[in-house]
Amino acid sequence: MKEVYFNPKGGAIVASARFTHSKVMIANYSMMLRLKDSNESTILKVGDNTNVEDDCAALSQPVSLNDGRRLILETGFVGQDFASYPQYDIVLELHQDGNILGYAHESGVLTGKGQYSLLFIKLIAS
Amino acid sequence: MLGMLRLNFVVPDMPAFKAMGTDPSAILRPSTAQAFAVSVSEFYQNGQFALPTDFAMELTPSLLLNATRPIENVIRSYSKAQWLKTFRVSIGTAANRAPHLGRSMAIGLRSNLINKGDMTTDKAYLQNVVMALGDFRMASRKALATFAHQHGIDTNKVDYEFRIMSNPVLKTKFDDLLFDMEAQRVFMAKLDSLKQDYKLRNWNAQKLDVAFAVVGSGGDSLLKNVQLNKYAFWMTWALRAGKSGQVLLGINAEARRDNFVVKKQNEFYTTVSLPLRYMSGSNRLKGYAELQYQYVGIERSHYSFLSLGAEVNPYDGFWVSMYGGINHNYTNAGTSFVTNLNLKITLPESFKLF
Numbered sequence: 001m002k003e004v005y006f007n008p009k010g011g012a013i014v015a016s017a018r019f020t021h022s023k024v025m026i027a028n029y030s031m032m033l034r035l036k037d038s039n040e041s042t043i044l045k046v047g048d049n050t051n052v053e054d055d056c057a058a059l060s061q062p063v064s065l066n067d068g069r070r071l072i073l074e075t076g077f078v079g080q081d082f083a084s085y086p087q088y089d090i091v092l093e094l095h096q097d098g099n100i101l102g103y104a105h106e107s108g109v110l111t112g113k114g115q116y117s118l119l120f121i122k123l124i125a126s
Numbered sequence: 127m128l129g130m131l132r133l134n135f136v137v138p139d140m141p142a143f144k145a146m147g148t149d150p151s152a153i154l155r156p157s158t159a160q161a162f163a164v165s166v167s168e169f170y171q172n173g174q175f176a177l178p179t180d181f182a183m184e185l186t187p188s189l190l191l192n193a194t195r196p197i198e199n200v201i202r203s204y205s206k207a208q209w210l211k212t213f214r215v216s217i218g219t220a221a222n223r224a225p226h227l228g229r230s231m232a233i234g235l236r237s238n239l240i241n242k243g244d245m246t247t248d249k250a251y252l253q254n255v256v257m258a259l260g261d262f263r264m265a266s267r268k269a270l271a272t273f274a275h276q277h278g279i280d281t282n283k284v285d286y287e288f289r290i291m292s293n294p295v296l297k298t299k300f301d302d303l304l305f306d307m308e309a310q311r312v313f314m315a316k317l318d319s320l321k322q323d324y325k326l327r328n329w330n331a332q333k334l335d336v337a338f339a340v341v342g343s344g345g346d347s348l349l350k351n352v353q354l355n356k357y358a359f360w361m362t363w364a365l366r367a368g369k370s371g372q373v374l375l376g377i378n379a380e381a382r383r384d385n386f387v388v389k390k391q392n393e394f395y396t397t398v399s400l401p402l403r404y405m406s407g408s409n410r411l412k413g414y415a416e417l418q419y420q421y422v423g424i425e426r427s428h429y430s431f432l433s434l435g436a437e438v439n440p441y442d443g444f445w446v447s448m449y450g451g452i453n454h455n456y457t458n459a460g461t462s463f464v465t466n467l468n469l470k471i472t473l474p475e476s477f478k479l480f
Contacts, residue, residue, distance in 0.1 A: 001288055023246040028259035037284055048259075050252040070285060076263030078255065078317065080246050114259065114313040116266035116304055118291045 001070070004094050004102035005126040008064035011097045013123070015071050016056035018091040019049040025088050025110055026050060027077040031057050036068035044071075059123075063096075067125035075117040079110025086110050092119040141234025142218035143182035145339035145358045145380075150431060150453060150464045151416060152378040152399030154236075154360040156335035158212075158243055163472040182218030182232070212238035216339075229343070231352070236337035236360075243331035245324050258316045265309030273300050329409035330372035333364040341382075356382035367404065374403040384424050395423035401431075410439040416451070427457035431464070445470040 006013055019027045027049040032041040044057035059066050073092040079085070086109050093103040104119040139155040140163070163184045216234040245251055270290065274281050277296065279289055290296045304310060341356035362376040378399040383392070401418040418431040433451025440446065447468040454461045 001285070001292070022252060026252060026255045026259060028256045028263055030263070034285070039282070039284060039286075046260075048252075048256040050249075050256055074263060074267065076259040076266060078259060078313075111305070113305060114262040114266075114310050115301075116263065116270075118270075118287055120285065120288050120291075 001120050001122050002102065002104040003122045003124055005124050006063065006066065006094070006096050006101055008062075008067065008125040010063060012061060013059040013063055013066060013101070014056055014095045015044065015059060015073075015121075016054070016093045016095065017047075017073050017075075018055070018089070018093065019075070019077070020088045020090075022048075022050040023080060024085045025077050025079050027075050027090070029055070029073060029075040031092075032072045032074065033059060033066075034070040034072060041072070064125055066123045069123050071121045071123065073104075073117075073119040075119075077115050077117065079112050079115075082110035082112040088115075090117050090119065092121060094121060094123070140182045140184045140216040140218065141236050141337040141339040141358070141360065142184070142216035142232040143180070143234075144337075144360070144378075145232040145234060145341045145356060146180060146182075146218055146220040146230050147356075150451070150466060151401060151403075151433060151449065152360075152418060152420065153374055153376040153401040153403055153416065154335060154337055154362050154378070155374070156238065156333040156362050156364045158238075158241060163470060180218070180220035182216050182234075184214050184216035184234075184236075186212065186214045210237075212241060230341055231343075232339050232341040232356075234337060234339035236335060238333060238335055240332055240334035243328045243333065245321070245328070248324065248328075251320060251324050254320050255317065258313055258320075262309055262313040265307070266304055269303060269307055269309070270300065273303060325409045329412075330364070330366045330370070330405070332366055334362070335364075336361050353383075356380060370406055370408065372405045374401070374405070376401040376403075382424070397422050397424070405437075407437075412437045414449075416449070425457070427455050430454045430456065433464070435466075443472050445472075 015031055017029055017031060019025065019029075029048065030046045031044040033044055034041045042060075044059070045055075047053060047055055049055065059069075059071070071092065071094065073090070075090055077088065077090075079088065087107060088110050089105070089107045091103055091105050094101040102121065104121050106117050106119055139153070141154065144152070144154055164181065214236050216232075216236070218232045218234070220230050220232075270287055271281050274286055274290060277290075277299075279286050283289075290300055337360040339358045340354055341358070342352040342354045358378065358380040360376065360378045362374055365373045365375070367373045376399070378397075378401070380397040381394045382397065383394055397420065399418055399420040401416060403414050403416040405412045405414040407413055413436050414434070416431070416433045416435065418429075418433075420429040420431065421427075422429060431451055431453045433449045435447065435449025435451075438446045447470065448466065450463065450465040452461060453464050
C-alpha cells in the first residue's frame, strides 16, 4: 500500500482525485477515510468527473488524528469511446500546505463496459 | 464517432461528391463527423440498374489519428477548436458529362462550426450515466466482499479489499467477475437505453457546417493533364423544429468553367443556390420537402427545384437517401423531373476500429 508522510503539526490535508477527461471516460467516485486499524469508514466526498466542481476534500482535523488512517478512492467508470481512446488514468493525490505529499495511481485499458477501481493511501505522521 | 461515442446519425453529404454535380439538390446535409464514410450514386439509369459511376469517401483525420495517441494528448486535443476536431477530407470521382473530359475528380474539405448533437458533452446524458455508475459502483463493492469470501479472504481483516486489488491474479479474476455479473448487464442495458434515447431526441439538434471543394477533370482515365474547372463553397445551418422536425438553410456558390464551348474554356461562371429543406421523422426514417432557388451563370438562367424525399437507415451504418422533384427554368420556361438515389455507408456503431 502506498504510504504518504504528513506533518501532524501542519495545515489541513486535502485529498484530490483526477480522472481521464469525461469525453473519454465517465467516472462516479466515493472518497473515504478509514479509521486506524479498522474497516470503519467515513465518506469524505461522492462525486463525478463530468462537472466543473473540484474533486477534492479536506481530511478531518486536528491533522494528527489521521496518522495510520487510509484514504480510499472507489471509482465506477465506463469508457465513452474505448475504441479510439482506450486508456484511462485515475490518480488519488494528497496535499498539505501547498505541497503534494504523494499519490496513488491506476491506469489501464477501457473495455466499454462498467469498470471498478480502488486506490488506497496510508497516512503516516512524521 | 467511434465505439460508444459513435452515433449513427445520418452520414453527411460529402463536398467532393456534391461538387461533381451528380446531385441536383445543392444542400450539403450537415451531420456528426464519421471516422470513415462512403457515398455512391446513380444505380438506376435509363430504366436499368447499373454499376455506380460516381462515388466518394470521406475521412475525419482527428478521429483516425487520435486512436493511437497517448491519452494526455487526446485530452489536450479535446480542448482545442471544434472546427479542427470535425475537419473532414473527402475524395470523389465521377464519369464526366462532357465525354471529352474523361473522369472528374474532386477534393472536399468540411467542418462543423456548431454541433449540438454531441452526446459526450450533453449534461443530462452524462448525469444519467453517472447515476447508473453509482449503482454499478455499489454493486461492485458488494461483489468484492462476496469474491473475498469465495477466495478464503477474511472480510473482517483490515483493508481486505487491498489484498485483492493489489494481487494481479485475484484482480484479474475479480475483473472477469465484474465483466459478466448481473449488475454489469443492468448497467449496459441502461447505457444502451440512454444512448437510444439520446439519438431519438437529438438527430435534429442544431448544426452549422461549412465546406469547400475543388474539381478537376482529366483527358483520360489516369487523370493526366488535370484541369481545375470548378470551385464550390457551402454553408448549411440545421435548426431544430419541434420534437421531430428539422429545418436546413443552405447556401452554395460555385465558380466553374464552360467545358463545352472550346473558345470559352478559360472563363469561369458563377452558380448560386439557396436551398431550404424541412425534415420530419425520427433518426432512422425521415421524410422531407425542399425548395431551392438557383441562378446558373453560364446560362444566365433562374431555376426553382421543388422536391420530396426520404432518408432511411435500414441497417446500422447503412443509409439510403432518395428524392424526386421538379426543376423549373424560369428564364427559358422549361421543366424537368429529376430523381436521385444515394447510398451512404459508414462504420457500424458496434465496429471496433482499433
